[in-house]
Amino acid sequence: MLLIVFLAIAGVFCEEMVVTKEYTDYLKKHVDWKVVDYEENIFRGWTIDEIKRLLIQEIPEYDEPLPSVEADNALPSELVWGASCIHDVRDQGQCGSCWGLATGDMLADRCCLHSGKDHGFLSVQELVSCDRNSRGCQGGWPWSALEYIIKVGGLVPESCFHYKAQNLPCPTKCVDGTPLEKARVCPCKGPKQCIGVENMKTCLKSGPITVTFYVPRSFLSYKDGIYKCEGSSIGLHAVVAVGYSDDPECHWIIRNSWGTGWGMKGYVHMGCQTCGSHGTYPNGNVVCERVG
Secondary structure (H helix, E strand, O other): OHHHHHHHHHHHHHOOEOOOHHHHHHHHHHOOOEEOOHHHOOOOOOEHHHHHOOOEOOOOOOOOOOOEOOOOOOOOOEEEOOOOOOOOOOEOOOOOOHHHHHHHHHHHHHHHHHHOOOOOOEOHHHHHHHOOOOOHHHOOOHHHHHHHHHHHOOEOEOOOOOOOOOOOOOOOEOOOOOEHHHHOEOOEEEEEEOOOHHHHHHHHOOOOEEEEEEEEHHHHHEEEOEEOOOOOEEEEEEEEEEEEEOOOOOEEEEEOOEOOOOOEOOEEEEEOOOOOOOOOOOOOOEEEEEEO
8 A cells, every 4th residue: 555655656756847947947048038937937836747738739630721811011010909808818727728718818809899899708618618629628729619609609708607617518508597599799700810920910900819839848937028939849829919019029919828927917928930829720820800
């Protein structure tokens, strides 16, 4: 019995930690963006396997990719959507639901901008629980989430079906008894993908967009500055870009879903052509041209 307990404890300590003091010190010497102190890192004590469960590990195959937005030749050097319709940073918890949060929150932001009515957060839990082409907390893909939204005619508000960061059965009614089909808002029209820097900037002219990129281990230690990839991928991640700037160099302004204790109060400035963020993954950078 004691041997079994010893082996179990030894197994835990043999697992590779995603953040270490040595790795943090290495990054501070070799990157030109600001690295969070080891003691302040929200992922201190997490293993690589635990982090991978937050990320997307499979890229689905699509026979017909979404049409791409045509690039605008007259783009400003900076565009950042203001706070009035840009919703707060969320925390996905220990659930691999970034694909749903990124797509649902992009829809909520755009719905407010396009319709003039702010419904608040939309129910990402509806995507996690009801999108049969995804795997809930075990991962999904932005275009799959968008397909679901188009098929059912939008999403219900957060107040109808609260986010629980876990796989729950798909309900037929809201918590107040309203049928889901009567509670949905913000239908998506004109789904497109945004491939390449100029196309992404063009997409951002009409509102925030969903962005998918690969995550190196170093991304977990980001605090400030313009992030550029350092290291190999441990998975894919979906987020929301709310703008861009060419000063001092081209970068995306991104809202992450790891809470306000990560990065710049939940945000990251990411180099325009780093980590495959500029549209490397098919149907990974998606947008509804019109919402509502």
